Amino acid sequence: MKEKKSFFKGALFGALAMLLIAALAACGIKAGKKEAVTETTETKISELKTLIDQNYLGDVDEDELEEGIYKGYISGLDDPYSVYYDEEETQALYESTQGEYSGIGAVLSQNMDSGVITLVQIYEDSPAMKAGLQDNDILYKVEGEEVTGQDLTEVVSKIKGEQGTEVNLTVLRGEDAEEITVTAVRDKIQAQTVQYQMLEDNIGYIAVSEFDAVTYDQYKAALEDLENQGMNGLIVDLRNNPGGSLSTVCDMVDLMVPEGLVVYTEDKNGKRSEMTSDEEHQFKQPLVVLVNGYSASASEIFSGAIQDYGTGTIVGTQTYGKGVVQQLFDLDDGTCVKLTIAEYFTPKGRSINGKGITPDVEVEHERDENHPEADNQLDKAIEVIQGLR
16 A cells, blocks of 8 residues: 555644644734644644544545645635645646636536536537536536535536546436436537627627636637627627636726726735726727626626726626635645635726626526527617617
């Protein structure tokens, strides 16, 4: 049996003690108690180790226990957006933000209240589509393990993997929550974050599923193509878009609004950072942005800026209300931690954290069993565009 390193001694004791001391110092407990804290930490971990060694029925993986300590420490912040990632999860996370990865080609969104994970978009001709997965399937299990309530990034890392390997997924489909299990063969995927077409009456339509490194170029190309086709009005669909890169969304907003503030952030010390647009680009045709309760973070930065400048009309339902910014910190050992570091504000100084963006035209989505392709929110967006001409 492969010998595993023990983390109950030496360096880990010191590291945990320093972490605990920092936390206690933040609560007003002086660093002078370092020795007592270190001793208490070592004693308690040693006691836990003894109890596990003497009583725990299953096999013990020391490395997994070590990772559990780090995950537990960050989870103690009680912040759903702050997460510790192990080596495998870190690699998957960086791949996903670049827009190219080995996976199945599906966009996932999670309800932070219920923990339910939904497949909100299946890429065309992807492994997910070939396996029979459909938009709006509820992801129930990955390799037989229930994933509801797990951190979304961790779930995504379980689905991704080496090209050519298989992953078994169980989903719940339809109002009857029919349980369906499929096997998808992973492949190289470039995130299709932008889809577009020309609708009736020369109204352009661009759907953005997330804001990754590849999204700006895809969005700009779609915008230019539609303009070359004679577009006379545009709908940007951000429904079910969970967010993504702050710099990417700011670059996209720069294509739409006049020179000025796009968004600003404030950290725990009140330090303000501003992201601005230049005067080179400004969208001057009738514009509608479609949103819903799953439009979060960067989607709210986009729609908030459009609303504040009066550049377009926001149509749909109240957005999610994720008005905080996270930053990834490399821990120099292949792992990283994502921490909430700031709150963001729209150009007019609105905080949307826990509130969301209120649409100018509120329209609840109405499901039509006889015509599942029907989209009353999109119909309303088209109506608004026509009324703005």
